Amino acid sequence: MKDKIRIASGQGFWGDLIEAPYYQVTKGQIDYLVMDYLAEVTMSILQKQKNKNPELGYAKDIPELMKRILPICKEKNIKVITNGGGVNPVACGKAIVKVAESLGVKGLKIGIVLGDDIKDSIEDLIAGGSYLKNMESGVCIASVKDKLLSANVYFGAFPIVQALQNGADIVITGRTTDTGLTLAPMIYEFGWKQNEYDLLSAGTIAGHILECGAQSTGGNFLGDWESIPNFAEIGFPICEAFPNGEFMITKHESLGGKVTVETVSEQLLYEIGNPEEYITPDCVADFTSIQVEQAGENRVRVFGIKGKPETEFYKVSCSYADGFSSSGSLTYSWPQALTKAKAADKILRKRLELLNLSFDEIRSEFVGYNSCHGPLAKELDEDLINEIQLRISVRSQDYHSVERFGKEIAPLILTGPPSVTGFAGGRPKPNEVVAFWPALLSKKLVEPRVEILEV
C-alpha cells in the first residue's frame, strides 16, 4: 500500500481553463488527474447531441486533451478519472482508443462505468412502483415523462474503484458525483472499506474541495482577492492524501494562485446545505467535523473528519423541456442613462402587451445599477452614472411569443429614448428552457457496470 497519493483537479466544469489539466500533468509530480465535466444542464445538452448522432454525447474536449497528455500520463504513470463520458461513456472511451492508436500508445486500459442512464427505464420504474417523485414538489415524474430529455442516477466512487481494480489507466464515467472522482483513488490505493465512514467522508470532503477547480486555490476568492498571485497561470488544487484520512491541499509551486485556510474554507462552504448531512452515494459526511490548519506556504492540512453510513437511495437527476426563453439588451449613455433605460423598458412592455403575447415571466434588469444586488444596490446620483445596460428577458411555453419578443428589441433604437447603442448581435433567438427534476431511487433497482477497453 502507498503511504501517500497526489490527486490533482484538472477541470471544475465543462468550459473551465483548457490549459489546467496540461499544467497539472507537466508542472510537477501527481498520481491521479481527476476532471469534473458535468453540470446538471450538461447532461441534457449531451443527450440532445447523442439524439442527433449516436457517436456523440460526451465532453468532446476529452479526446483533444488526451492527444496532448496521454503520452505524458503513460510516461509518468498518471491515471485519469473523469465523468466527461456524459450520456455516452462508451463512445468517449472509443474516441480515446483512437487517439491512443494514432499516437502509437500501447498497453492502455480504459475503464468505462455504465448503468447510470435510466431514461429508457422510466416507464418500467413507474410501473414497478418507483414514482421518482420530485424532491421539492412531491409530484410523480409521470407528469413530465413525455418531455424528458435525460435521466441519470448519481453513482459514487465504488464503480470507479472497480474499474481501477480491473487495471484501468483511464476511467470514464457518466453521471458520477463530483466527489466520487477524488474519493475513488483513495479507496483503491489505501484499501478503505465500504463501512469505514470517517475515511470515506474524508475522501468525499477532499473531493468537494477539488471539484470546482481553482475555486479552492484563489479563484473567485471573496477575501483579499488582490493578494492572489498570478491569476493568469493559476494552479488548480492538488490533494495529498494519506491512508488515515488526513490530507493536504496544495498546488504546483511554479503556478499562480494561493492555498490558505481562507481560500479552502470558501470552497468548503460552496453549494452545501445542512453541513452535518452532506449526502453522497458513498457516505454522509459531517462538515462540522472538519479541521483546517495552515501547514506551510500553499499547504493546508485537513483532518478530524467524521461521517455516517450512506442512505439506501441514489439521487436521480432528470431534465425536461419546459418552454422557451430569450434575453435581449440595449445600452443607454449619460445623461439620464438610468431614466432612459427605465423608460425604454416601459415602452417595450407596453408593446408586448399590445401584441397580446403570452409570457410566464418578463424580467427587466439594469446592468451597472442593480442587476446583481437588487434592492440592496445603493441609490446613485444619476449624473454620476455613465451608462446603463437594459437587459430584458422573457419566458413562455409559447414559442411564437418568445420569438416575437426578440423582434421588439432593435426597434427601440429608432423609436425610443436617445443615446442608445449595443445591438450588434442581431435578434435574440428563443432558447429551449431545460428544467430539472430531482428525485430519489432505491439503490437496489440500479446496478453499475464496468467495461474495459484495451489498446
Add this chain to the structure above:
Amino acid sequence: MKIKLIDIAHGRSGDKGDAANVGIIAYDEKGYEIIEKHLTVERVKKHFEGICFGAVERFELPNLRALNFILHNTLGGGGTVSLKLDAQGKTLAAALLRMEINVQ
C-alpha cells in the same frame, strides 16, 4: 459602534435548485462571535427582502468560524429556468457582506 460585515468576514455563494446557499466566514474568533450573535435568520431574511421570497435556514460551522444560510425561493426558478443575470446566486455572498452591524 457600527462595523461593516465585509471588514470581519468573507464568503461564497451558489445555487441549490431555486435556493441559494450563502456561506459567511469570519476572519477570527472575535468575528465569529459577532456573526454568530448578529446574523440571525430574521436579520438575514430582512436583509434579503425583495430578493429572497422563501424561508431562510441557518447552520453553524464553528470549526470553520462559519455560518451557512439557505435562502429558499430566491433564484427565479433555479439555474437553467431563471431569467436572472445572476441565476446561480454567485453575487449573493457579497450582497450579504453589505450589512452593517452595531456592536458594543
